[in-house]
Amino acid sequence: MVEVLRLGHRRGRDDRISTHVALTARQFGASSVTFSGERDDSMLESVRDVVERWGGPFDIRYREDWRNVIRDFDGPVIHLTMYGVPYYEDIDGLEGDFGGSEDDILVVVGGEKVPSEVFEIADYNLAIGNQPHSEVAALAVFLHDLFQGDWTDREFEDAEIEVFPSEEGKETRKTDTSS
Ligand code: SAM
Secondary structure (H helix, E strand, O other): OEEEEEEEEOOOOOHHHHHHHHHHHHHOOOOEEEEEEOOOHHHHHHHHHHHHHHOEOOEEEEOOOHHHHHHHOOOOEEEEEEEEEEHHHHHHHOOOOOOOOOOOEEEEEOOOOOOHHHHHHOOEEEEOOOOOOOHHHHHHHHHHHHOOOHHHHOOOEOOOEEEOOOOOOOOEEEOOOOO
């Protein structure tokens, strides 16, 4: 299981990017996202609404105390940061710790400002390139490589609606969730 911790959410300013962190985590194989920073029930609700319509399982949580989320986590904690060591060097080296193993993994992504303590309490500080970009991009690339592309086979359960892949345009169908 891969869990994602998103630090430093700011109500009103980060709604869109925090939502995208959650949706990216869900699409690319994580099982949950925990938000920290300012509590934002409407943002949490909008992510829950997507999961309800498009399927799960995917848990959405809020924890004010991100330190304890990291400290209490039973498994490797990987902090994605432009200041870290190149992930493609370590992802193989970490094979025994998490790549393809049964261990649960916590992937931490930051927001506008990341407290230096995060670098100290994470087990690994990994960079997806050493240039600044985005928590959404970093998470997508990292999860894609972590799952070695296997997320493409993932089926979402109890969806109310699903895409009917089409070359022509937008096609969706309602699914039967009655049984
Ligand atoms: N300057 C901020 C700091 O204190 O680290 C970075 C903020 S950046 C807008 C938000 C988040 O995107 C970071 O905390 C990190 O998780 C992710 N991120 C951005 N660039 C990255 C990179 N090159 N590699 C890994 N993660 C990155």
